Amino acid sequence: MRMRGVILLGIFWWFVLPEPAFADHAVYLVARADCPVDSMDALDIRKIYLGFSVRTDANEALRAATNLSDEELYEIFLQDMMAMSERSYDRRLLTLTLQSGRRRPDIYTNSEELLRALEQDPTLITFMWKEDYEAAENLKVLRVIWGH
């Protein structure tokens, strides 16, 4: 009886409680406002985050930066964009580097440093929370990775 009560209470809270806070979040793929591309398809994003070469129409190479300032953000990126576990992604990057010396994305654990890197390089792309994008200046959205 006691167990049934706990389960019923759990179901009640499931419906009554508001959705988790991260449901209001969104994850954007962004670049500097004057980035030579205005959007990226999912395949190109996966390519660039695996170290494959992705170039603009003017043959400029784009570069990827991994935003590791927030673990939840990184997990969403891996699940929704790369469709890989963290272990699989890490091994795949190492394998591709070992195969042909492909450049792996730079990793930023500090949001401020990432924003500074974006300011300095119009060919650099990265992903961030919607709020961080809105708080930053001189950036544009290339794709909504997750959320609205």
Next chain:
Amino acid sequence: MTTPRTPDTVQTGHLALVRNCIAAAVAICFSLNPADVIAGDSDFIIFLSAEYDARNGVSDNVYPNSDFTPSVDLLYTYGNGPWRILGEYYLTDDESELERLQLGYDINQNSTAWLGRYHQPLSTWNFKYHHGAFLQSSISRPAIENWEDEDGVIAQHATGAMFESNVRGRNGSGIRYTIAAGIGPTYEDGELYPYDVFDPDDLDGGIATSFAVSFYPDYVDSSNFGMVGGYTDLVVPPSMSLGNIAEFEIRQYLFGAQVDWETRWWQLIAAAYYVDSKPDDGYTQYGGHFVSAYAQLIRELNESFDFYVRLEGGINTRSAGYLSLFPAFITRRALIGSRFDFTARQAIAIEISAVETRQDRFGEISLQWSGVFQ
């Protein structure tokens, strides 16, 4: 959380000095400005491993009852615009060798031309894992994929030119192909010796050409299947062991098919090679054809544990004259193994095998620690 590559940690870590020394050496080798190279997009990765093998029932002296092999694989890459440099140096307790040194040029975003010493694309396994023990789930590699100095029977290294390209399909699929041509190995005293670019006295092998073409249902995924092939002109200098007073050649043709298929929890790696060896007149006892095949199935139990089985076998592997030149070649093997990743980039593994060579049959148990550092 794994941090594969962080600019700030790479720049300030203990490996920065080593990395910069390598960058300087590369700059000198390729006549580049050392400051540009050090400041450029470079990467330095160290693969470490230590392996202990114990054998039971060995009746000849080809394999020891046990051995211990520590190894270090150093990978350096550098990119500047369309140019790429890739170097891989491998050290163990009994070898120290520059495995790869390649200068690459990205012709466009889908094609790269390479010059230098490379791993031949005809080996499915080696073209994927190279010397990175940490990246392959199993401790051992299939016998037909063994390196030349590890009782390998196929030319795995060549020095020359290689071209790689990807063709992207409309539905997200893709075809990747690689063709290569260069100088292949010589055969001396039971072993193939790849051409050594840093040894001017090294005996030149004959021509070695190879290709690989694979279909990827998902262009950027790793699952693929395809075909490989190659032609190698093996040079056999005069030798006491074979009793030939004059140099002779073995023209070797290889054709193969491979599949490397991954799902969330499973991975299948399988390949079959048909090898036909045609020696010069008078040495036909070292010719003949054989088929060697393997299939390895890996089950990922969770993010840390893998379990795997592999079967290796073939046709004519006991009777082909060419394989009599390699008494340690494993003709049949069945193995099971397990691997535990106790950190994001370190693992221990155990493997139990039943092994058959042309003249022997024994059991083997292997233990390995492997890791990757940068």
